[in-house]
Amino acid sequence: MDAPPGSVHPPGAMTPEAARVAALRDHPKFRAACDALRADHARMVEEIVALTEIPAPPFGEGPRGEAYLALLRDAGLDGCRADEVGNVMGLRRGTGNGDTLVVAAHLDTVFPAGTDVRVRREGTRLFAPGVGDDTRGLAANLAFLRAMDAAGLRTRHDILIVGDVGEEGLGDLRGVRHLFAAHPARERFRAFLTVDSPEVERIVTGGIGSRRYRVTFRGPGGHSFANFGLVNPVYALAEAARALGAVRVPREPLTTHSVSVVAGGTSINAIPETAVMEVDLRSASERELAKLDARFLEIVREACAAENAARDGGLSAKIERVGDRPAGHTPNGSPIARLAAACVAGEGYTPAFEWSSTDANIPMSLGIPALRVGSGGRGGRAHSLEEWIDVEIEESLRGMRATLATILALAEVEG
Amino acid sequence: MDAPPGSVHPPGAMTPEAARVAALRDHPKFRAACDALRADHARMVEEIVALTEIPAPPFGEGPRGEAYLALLRDAGLDGCRADEVGNVMGLRRGTGNGDTLVVAAHLDTVFPAGTDVRVRREGTRLFAPGVGDDTRGLAANLAFLRAMDAAGLRTRHDILIVGDVGEEGLGDLRGVRHLFAAHPARERFRAFLTVDSPEVERIVTGGIGSRRYRVTFRGPGGHSFANFGLVNPVYALAEAARALGAVRVPREPLTTHSVSVVAGGTSINAIPETAVMEVDLRSASERELAKLDARFLEIVREACAAENAARDGGLSAKIERVGDRPAGHTPNGSPIARLAAACVAGEGYTPAFEWSSTDANIPMSLGIPALRVGSGGRGGRAHSLEEWIDVEIEESLRGMRATLATILALAEVEG
Numbered sequence: 001m002d003a004p005p006g007s008v009h010p011p012g013a014m015t016p017e018a019a020r021v022a023a024l025r026d027h028p029k030f031r032a033a034c035d036a037l038r039a040d041h042a043r044m045v046e047e048i049v050a051l052t053e054i055p056a057p058p059f060g061e062g063p064r065g066e067a068y069l070a071l072l073r074d075a076g077l078d079g080c081r082a083d084e085v086g087n088v089m090g091l092r093r094g095t096g097n098g099d100t101l102v103v104a105a106h107l108d109t110v111f112p113a114g115t116d117v118r119v120r121r122e123g124t125r126l127f128a129p130g131v132g133d134d135t136r137g138l139a140a141n142l143a144f145l146r147a148m149d150a151a152g153l154r155t156r157h158d159i160l161i162v163g164d165v166g167e168e169g170l171g172d173l174r175g176v177r178h179l180f181a182a183h184p185a186r187e188r189f190r191a192f193l194t195v196d197s198p199e200v201e202r203i204v205t206g207g208i209g210s211r212r213y214r215v216t217f218r219g220p221g222g223h224s225f226a227n228f229g230l231v232n233p234v235y236a237l238a239e240a241a242r243a244l245g246a247v248r249v250p251r252e253p254l255t256t257h258s259v260s261v262v263a264g265g266t267s268i269n270a271i272p273e274t275a276v277m278e279v280d281l282r283s284a285s286e287r288e289l290a291k292l293d294a295r296f297l298e299i300v301r302e303a304c305a306a307e308n309a310a311r312d313g314g315l316s317a318k319i320e321r322v323g324d325r326p327a328g329h330t331p332n333g334s335p336i337a338r339l340a341a342a343c344v345a346g347e348g349y350t351p352a353f354e355w356s357s358t359d360a361n362i363p364m365s366l367g368i369p370a371l372r373v374g375s376g377g378r379g380g381r382a383h384s385l386e387e388w389i390d391v392e393i394e395e396s397l398r399g400m401r402a403t404l405a406t407i408l409a410l411a412e413v414e415g
Numbered sequence: 416m417d418a419p420p421g422s423v424h425p426p427g428a429m430t431p432e433a434a435r436v437a438a439l440r441d442h443p444k445f446r447a448a449c450d451a452l453r454a455d456h457a458r459m460v461e462e463i464v465a466l467t468e469i470p471a472p473p474f475g476e477g478p479r480g481e482a483y484l485a486l487l488r489d490a491g492l493d494g495c496r497a498d499e500v501g502n503v504m505g506l507r508r509g510t511g512n513g514d515t516l517v518v519a520a521h522l523d524t525v526f527p528a529g530t531d532v533r534v535r536r537e538g539t540r541l542f543a544p545g546v547g548d549d550t551r552g553l554a555a556n557l558a559f560l561r562a563m564d565a566a567g568l569r570t571r572h573d574i575l576i577v578g579d580v581g582e583e584g585l586g587d588l589r590g591v592r593h594l595f596a597a598h599p600a601r602e603r604f605r606a607f608l609t610v611d612s613p614e615v616e617r618i619v620t621g622g623i624g625s626r627r628y629r630v631t632f633r634g635p636g637g638h639s640f641a642n643f644g645l646v647n648p649v650y651a652l653a654e655a656a657r658a659l660g661a662v663r664v665p666r667e668p669l670t671t672h673s674v675s676v677v678a679g680g681t682s683i684n685a686i687p688e689t690a691v692m693e694v695d696l697r698s699a700s701e702r703e704l705a706k707l708d709a710r711f712l713e714i715v716r717e718a719c720a721a722e723n724a725a726r727d728g729g730l731s732a733k734i735e736r737v738g739d740r741p742a743g744h745t746p747n748g749s750p751i752a753r754l755a756a757a758c759v760a761g762e763g764y765t766p767a768f769e770w771s772s773t774d775a776n777i778p779m780s781l782g783i784p785a786l787r788v789g790s791g792g793r794g795g796r797a798h799s800l801e802e803w804i805d806v807e808i809e810e811s812l813r814g815m816r817a818t819l820a821t822i823l824a825l826a827e828v829e830g
Contacts, residue, residue, distance in 0.1 A: 228671035241653035256643035
């Protein structure tokens with residue numbers, strides 16, 4: 001899961017969905033599956049540790065993907081395979097016509113190659129980079145499969161279990177993007193869950209879109225005094241940053257801009273040759289994001305033109321789009337959102353609908369019902385070297401039951 | 416000598432000064448001094464090498480200063496000593512009332528501690544960091560002293576020979592600044608020569624002033640999306656840089672500004688906590704420089720206020736003045752400038768009056784006649800690791816004769 005979301009909305013009232021979920025929770029096979037989860041818990045913890053200790057830096061998910069693919073095969077899924085971009089997946093067939101629920105967790109972490117990913121245990125806490133975001137999600141999905149099998153649970157819909165690449169940062173959601181662009185059965189994908197990070201109360205229904213840019217202003221450079229009058233890349237950067245800072249953006253749908261990183265120049269007595277800025281544009285609305293994006297590109301062109309008009313020497317700007325995540329929304333009143341909230345409430349949690357940027361952005365942007373749900377247990381310090389999860393069994397199972405119920409409610413239990 | 420100068424003016428006509436210089440050059444004792452320079456040349460070259468190989472990084476001139484002080488003592492000067500800031504000096508007494516010509520060269524180089532300062536010889540070329548800027552100047556002044564003594568030349572004015580600290584970069588002229596602020600005999604300083612770098616044709620009569628700032632904008636920082644609406648230090652920096660870039664400055668006296676270095680932020684998805692800019696303001700006129708300086712400080716305050724008005728969280732700016740060199744000018748028509756030009760022309764060179772930033776800025780700013788003159792010979796690549804000088808004896812002596820004549824003309828030869 002990318003950085004924490006902004007707005008929090010209380011979920012709507014639980015009505016027909018609450019009743020459906022109550023019935024599911026009373027189903028003997030669901031109870032049997034919950035017992036199986038408990039019996040399997042220690043194994044799941046060992047799988048979390050084993051997977052966490054396989055480094056999976058951005059663009060380096062290969063080894064963990066192979067290991068996860070082997071585990072999907074062991075779980076008895078059909079058609080286990082890796083795709084062209086490195087996603088690994090397998091299918092649990094349903095009894096229906098092939099309509100499919102996609103249940104994903106992401107393979108990648110934010111941590112660069114070389115990070116020490118060994119797991120340190122303190123009581124029921126596991127400390128390691130990536131342990132909760134999202135390695136626990138990968139292992140939880142395996143545990144859900146085994147529990148369904150142990151209980152003899154059949155569903156109407158097929159369930160496609162995916163370990164996907166590129167969720168974090170510059171990965172730019174490329175795994176799930178590819179899945180929805182190129183998977184042979186993508187037309188049958190009826191709903192999408194990403195089981196990402198422990199907390200089950202926070203149900204992400206809003207996908208914050210983003211455009212990220214690196215802009216490099218370049219001029220001839222020279223001596224600060226002898227060459228005064230030459231274009232200065234910092235002046236162009238400054239004009240562009242100032243103008244972006246002055247752009248009025250709506251609070252609803254929430255839309256934001258940030259010039260987050262700037263760098264340029266080498267010496268106080270030299271006009272720099274280059275100045276670079278990294279810019280983050282986000283919105284809850286794809287339309288507002290597109291507007292802001294277009295305005296930003298215009299601002300960069302205007303800032304270049306203004307500096308070239310003010311001084312000599314010829315300044316240019318190279319614009320690289322380094323991030324592009326579509327915005328999307330699964331309405332809080334939609335069946336999928338109400339079902340998930342009822343499953344979470346069924347375990348005594350208080351569900352909240354939130355906005356964030358997750359793998360669910362992609363199906364949301366395509367109009368496919370999609371949510372981010374939790375892998376259970378508690379955790380913290382995601383994206384830091386002090387990341388941890390707590391696998392204390394009662395809290396861990398409580399959260400997992402909520403998500404297992406969500407999966408089964410969406411896939412529709414038979415019999 | 417700091418970075419190369421801007422404007423070049425042809426010198427005025429040579430009139431009474433030219434006649435005075437012609438008479439000096441015909442003086443039997445001057446001819447004897449020139450013979451002594453020739454006989455002493457190999458020793459001077461060895462002293463250049465020995466001094467060059469004593470590292471003298473900015474704020475680390477101590478060891479070279481001690482060595483130079485010993486050489487001043489060996490040259491028989493009076494009152495040899497180091498002052499509070501590390502300048503070393505000794506006096507060659509004149510026959511007059513104690514009016515003093517200061518003849519300086521700077522001890523410091525631009526090269527940091529740890530730079531390999533060993534001298535490599537190729538034919539008559541010596542390669543080493545700092546060999547020409549300004550180690551040759553230190554050695555040349557010793558050679559001048561010995562030549563005057565060998566020829567029995569007496570002068571009316573005292574000559575204070577100084578090896579000064581802090582000429583380069585952030586040294587900020589602190590050595591000569593201290594000399595003119597605190598030397599017990601400073602009231603008797605009638606003229607100042609800095610013998611800095613080889614070229615004798617370029618006589619620096621204009622001292623470019625500068626103010627240098629490091630400005631650190633600081634806010635609370637936060638997540639680019641979740642904390643949108645917080646002050647962004649980059650936006651304040653951008654507004655300040657843009658506003659400085661838009662300030663109209665005169666071409667005459669030449670006045671310049673440059674935002675030369677910017678840095679801020681750590682991650683594309685975070686509002687930075689800090690953003691830093693380094694700014695270089697210069698002018699040939701102290702008045703224009705003071706105006707630009709005041710406007711810049713106002714701009715920083717305005718940019719802070721604007722960002723605090725536009726967003727929440729409280730932004731501040733820390734302003735550090737990291738450089739302060741006063742501007743000054745020795746009129747091209749003044750006796751000292753005409754005498755120096757006549758001495759240079761007397762050796763067949765075509766003198767040119769130039770602007771630069773040297774130790775001479777300080778006396779110029781106090782209205783004391785001051786010039787930068789050359790140490791003779793040829794050289795290049797100053798401020799680079801490939802710095803070199805050529806000590807081929809004929810060219811070397813030709814330049815040295817011009818500067819020796821300038822010293823003697825200003826100190827007024829007796830008899």
